Amino acid sequence: MIVLFKVFGSQPDKIVQVWAWQTVYQDYTRQAIEDLGNRTRNFKAIAITGYFDCNNLAGKHAAEKLNMSNIQMETYCNNQMSKSESSFQYYMDLAKKHGLKLLMYEGGPLIMEGSAIAHGVSHDDVTNKAIAFNRDQHVKSVVDNLLEAWYKIVKNDPQNSSPDELFNYFYSTGTPSKYGSWGMLEYTGQDPGTVPNFLQQSTLGYGCFLQKRGALHWRCAVTDDDGVTWSYYPDVGNTGDTLVLDKFDPTTHIVYVRSVNKIGVNSYYYHSIDTRTANTWKTQTSFDYYSSLVSRKTKRRLPNGVYNYLDTQARCS
Template identity: 45%
Template sequence: MGINVGGITYFSSEVKFVDIAKQSQEWITQRDDQKSWNTQEHDKIHFNSDGYPTSFPAGVRVAKLVYRGFGEHEETGIYTILWDGEGEIGIKLARFKVLSSRKVGNINPNNPVRNLRLIAPGYEQVYDRFPFHPVFLENLRRYSEIRYMDFYSTNGHGPEPTTWSSRHTVHSHSQAGTEGGALEFMIDLSNRLGANPWFCIPHAADDNYVAQFATLVKNTLRKDLVAYVEYSNEVWNGIFRQSKYSEAKGLALKLDVKPFKAKFKYYNKRSTEVVAIWNRVFGSEADKRVSGVWAWQTGFQDYYKQAVEDLGNRIHTFKNIAITGYFDCQKIADKHAKELPGMSMTEIQRYCKNELPAKEAEFKHYMDLAKAYGVQLVMYEGGPSVMESSALRHFGQSNKATTEKAIAFNKDSHMEESVKDVLNLWNKVVVKDPHTKQGGFFNYFSYTSSPTKYGSWGMLEYTGQDPKTVAKLRGVQHFLTSAYGNAPRGPKCSFIKNGGIAYGCYNKGGYFDCGLTDNSGRTWNKWNVPGRSQGDTLVLDGYNKKKDVVYIRVIDNIGSNNYHIYNTKSHQWSTPVNFIYYTDLAMKEILPPQATGDWTGLNSHFNC
């Protein structure tokens, strides 16, 4: 199972970083004497290579929006604003109280403001070492692959041509924009989670860009992970810039006189070149560490077939062909838009059930194609797409009542079963086929986003949402638990030593307990952890030396977490919300668990 993570924007409900300035918008310009929101005077300002202004004309300032799409779910508390250089930072348009600040007047061109950070509560001591918000990481841990298409702003990636010097780095003033998030963050996230990365190479990237990208991955990605490499995303799809670009390139190179054929012929040419560059960079390691992906339009099988046939022997450059796995319940929101608002959820689900035979036939068709060409079949995007397609195709045109009912169905408990139906179908047709060796990923689209008339794509609506309340997430996680029952939901043991006393959560005979020992683990004083059931995983996350409290998570069979803090002196339990729990764990006085395997004999009585 893989997943697509969302794009980086100031209005996203997916909070990826503890430094939320990384998700801020591009600079806008403003003047003191004008009411205009954006005076569009960027050409009058000099910016350094990281996108920070180094000087201003008189009366001009720059501004940006941060954290605008999180609404009532935002993390409240004390935010810390940090910057290097000399200049004045102002805060507006938010509920806030300044606790302390320093102002140095207008920007100093010899030492301009740069490295601006806006740190979420509690992370000011660790943000540079642990950039990702732990609540964002929490529900990503069960996936074995992460696709970074939106994270890297693949659809319409810019500029054109795309050179290595134009990319965002970890020092850029924002990770938002057409350049996409820094590659270093994608590698870091995959390394932390042990999840294979799926990279989408920008459509206008030159050969040096591709080689430098591959080299950075080769040198810094964990050696046990495989890089899935795809040229751009949905080059066939006319709503994206890369489609028009490839069509124009194909026509200019005289690959075909027909635009639709010139498009896939250029895609075949450039995607082959991109994967070949990766293979050269990785050399003898390429066979184990690089897995090229080729994809075309799933819904038109003949068009897909034409593109594959044009590829010819070049298909052996790739290890995978990819398709989509969306289900729209027989296009119910399009074909039955007027009746949909009056339908019951059970009636709507009947259309989802009736779609399964056609979906199975589609999976089998592409599985047979993969076998015929000796490649693996993977899915680059899949999941529920119950919405009016006219909203995407015709500039937002939709029926309010139909949209509301489609959103309601995406949230309804019936959706849990519908998601499991399609996952089980893919598992039966593709994953369990003897031909499937390294392929078979079902890439859910997507991790987190707010539902709109343009679709309810996010599995979660916002970072920090309780997984138990989300039908789509429950469907995915119940599938993973049933199909891969032996896959751990957390460490089998977690221990912390503090002088002569040690604390731990441990597995014995398939059942978890937590407790403390003062004799190196020979005997344990067990704690009665609240809110746990048979089969739950218990994880010791930290110990606060000053407060004598331990932090314990209870993970249930769908990967949902309950959080507990236990005072070892008063023997009192408290149950904080997820944001507060992780904010406490970020404090510098917290002792973390010992590294796996480095348990100084504390594991001698347990199945660790």
Template identity: 25%
Template sequence: MVSPVTKLPTAPPPVKPPVTLPPRAAVGINLAGLSTWGGERTLMNLALNSPWKSQRPGVSGWVEMDPSRMDANGDMKALLTSELANKALTPPEGAYGPTATRIRCTWKGKGTLAPGGSAVTNLAKSTDSFEFDWAAANGVTPKSAWVTISKIDTTDPLRKVDCREKDASPTAMFSSKMLESLKGFSVIRFLDWQKVNTNAPVSWARRTTAESTVQNTDQGPAVEIMVALANEAGIDPWFHMHWNADEEYVRRFAEYVRDHLAPGRKVYVEMSNEVWNYNFPVTNQAQAEGVAEGLSPTAGYAMFMRYAEKATWMNKIWTDVFKADPSRLVRIVATQNNNPAAVEMILGFRDTAQYVDAVSTAPYFGGATFAGTRATITDSANIFAFLSEDVDLAISKALKAKVVAQRYGKRYIGYEGGQHVVNRGNPTLVAAINRDPRMYDMYRKYLTAWNSQIGDLMTLYAATGSFDQYGAWGLREYTGQSLAETPKRRAVQDYLSRAY
């Protein structure tokens, strides 16, 4: 008798070990400043980016409002006879698209509020709100809209104007489309939000708060809002301390960040911005202070030393505030990309290096595209050949700064970067260059080289911005712009998703 054959169970297929991808240099992004014209909408309330302006008979246009007639939050307390108060609105994302966007405006208190502007159509009013369609522009330049107060009850003034899409959450602080656009970035730098380039005097008593109805002020927006954005986006923030801020401001700002930034998030902090660039008033102030202190008989050296001194003063305060968890803090000193000697001078000044975690420069490429004998060149093949070579040059300069940073045991990162093509006499050509599909190749080469040769954070400049005589800084020109129209942004997105 033949024994039956026992069928053995089929062995499961072998399990493949997970593929471990090599680490990549992180990419951050500089946010566009809060405004009604910059193309980037971050805050859901479209009325938060501009103050009330006065309009009255005999006075041309809209003029600054007398602060005495506004409350601490920036709302109107009263109007003069025949006066109107106007507030510009930030265009919603839909304003750039092909179809109209329904907007609903609400407020507290009593008075008369109405919308105006070329964007306003199909107005519908009720007692304490109104709705209108924001007409579509289907392009780079949106139609404008504003709200106007023509009457105020001084016993219960009209205040807290809130305008947003009719179907939006009434409590949402940030645009969901903006949050979506930040995915993949590791750091958001608040340079243009905080307006440190104006070098304004700031104080904790005068600071913008979360209750302020104007977030676009010389004090910068509320720290509460910036921390909330970092938390909601799940991204590390990079903050700036104004040069003229006192210790109370710096300490209380740091304490708020320590207590409210989500656990596990790091904070990058930098004293002012580009305290080497004489186009900014802070550099002249730093030089004058350094000379007055006798830090060096050479004015330029005195400026760098004064910067090191001031940055160390700030970093010591943040170090003290974060002493219970110093790993959350990244203390930065920054300088010019083509000046490694400045890195040496700053880190070598007194005890500066002891209170620094990272050295940062801005290795832009293309800044000399139209310099000197190249001023009249318009041939695109010539221009992109130059840009390709300049990518290599920018990275080679960055490597020199990295060498100095490493000698001191510090990280080397980029505070800004990307293309730097400017031609004030031919902004149309600059726009065409930045929209050209070959710009994708430039950014791919740039990010690939940065990753392989530098290997740490690059914070590109900037997320969004229109193209004009001053440059073409935005990865995109407006929120919601198609990736097919934004070769720079598409290259960055492909880097973040490891498409190359």
């Protein structure tokens, strides 16, 4: 703590002393905080977790889960959202009672067999089903609803002003296994070659994906009919292993595309093309490329796995 204060110097308010406990035991937490008495003045906030296990869907409901579609699993998970809201409200009230703020130190999906961690016992079919759901876009609505509940109950509370609203997802990246699918991505620079990548701008859609021309080959193209037909741009050329469509600038009509290696970590080349002429790609330095992308006018591509139906032709190519 002394080192931190030295680092921040005249801005000590940037340091938030946090008291964290096991969220599932609500009354135990209450007793522990009350036992602190005046020592709560040493802290600025209580920090809790915000996981959802969909009423232990992969545990006590595993047999049902195996026969569920991803849409059914999404509905099942969302039906548990009232439990998360109740937890947020309990801890928000508890924090306010003791003059503290409320933060989230980790949270996200917890759809896995508890016995895997407790005893190393798991079932491949249950694990595979859980991983498939965590990779599917239907899990997004559950995460969105969880964040909306946090926003409504915690962030919007007038007594929970700065520091507020922090909801820390447990992992930015993590390999899915029988022990859970914890990451927003499965590994750093997740291979965009696992999915096409698309961007929507008004009635047009832009995409980069593998096209079969003898061998599989990365192409970029534009569509005005939701991906039924595509007009292809010239070959980018030096593509490394995979093309990533990063952004589109509607003021200059330029599309920005990056060539990366197989694991999506190292970028080899940086390209841009004026979609009005679409004659040739311009190769840029990394500095010029990323300098162009920071403009607020540029529009980001859709997240990996979100197609908005633009992959109609890409799935068949």
